[in-house]
Amino acid sequence: MKSQDLSLVAAVAGLIALGSASMLANAADTKATEKCFGVAKAGKNDCGTASHACAATTTKDNDPNDWKYVPKGTCESMGGKLGAAKK
Numbered sequence: 001m002k003s004q005d006l007s008l009v010a011a012v013a014g015l016i017a018l019g020s021a022s023m024l025a026n027a028a029d030t031k032a033t034e035k036c037f038g039v040a041k042a043g044k045n046d047c048g049t050a051s052h053a054c055a056a057t058t059t060k061d062n063d064p065n066d067w068k069y070v071p072k073g074t075c076e077s078m079g080g081k082l083g084a085a086k087k
Contacts, residue, residue, distance in 0.1 A: 036075035037084050040068040049084075 040046070045058040045066040052058065058066040064085035075082055 033069040036070040036080035039080035
């Protein structure tokens, strides 16, 4: 195998390992966090909603349909809700 090919294989293996580690870290984080609706500041939401598709795209502070992860047990004390606003 050429050294260029070896470098490519090593780079791909590194990306796969990094992705796997990231998924495991996110899985552990979700056990210690909860989705909190209505506390995300503009551009600081963690996921998409019916009105937009991506994280960090909300344009309004504290939109009751946007959410972000917060430490478990802190959402309601921050003024948020554990579920989206009812339509």
